[in-house]
Amino acid sequence: MAKTIDFESSLKELEQVxxxxxxxxxxxxxxxxxxxxxxxxxxxxxxxxxxEQKVEILRKQADGSHVAEAFDDKNLDSSAD
Incomplete structure (x- = not known):
């Protein structure tokens, strides 16, 4: 079984290093x-x-306003305007 890698254990190891x-x-x-x-x-x-991306994604609207959207993996590949 592969070892699960998480943020906290990686940070702790980096601090030890x-x-x-x-x-x-x-x-x-x-x-x-x-x-x-x-x-x-x-x-x-x-x-x-x-x-950071999971917290929210801001999408610029045509009128210049921003709308907060839930994170979706598909948004990672789209380019920012």
Whole structure:
């Protein structure tokens, strides 16, 4: 069974990585931790983007007003006006 990845556990791991990088470690370990930290950072950024889109999507109307709509995965592929 695959391990479930969630925002909180990824953030906690990133905090641990940063904490270890602050210490006295060998170069090879530092590079490995840096790589993992970058992976986690990218993953967390994706979590936040999806969360932001789920809160609401603003659609500009012809008259310039905005209407809040519920998030729909189909809206991810459409370009902003």
């Amino acid at each position: 940063v904490g270890e990088l602050d210490g006295e470690i060998k170069l090879e370990r530092a590079l490995s931790l840096f790589e993992r930290g970058m992976e986690l950072s990218t993953q967390l950024e994706s979590f936040l983007k999806v969360a």
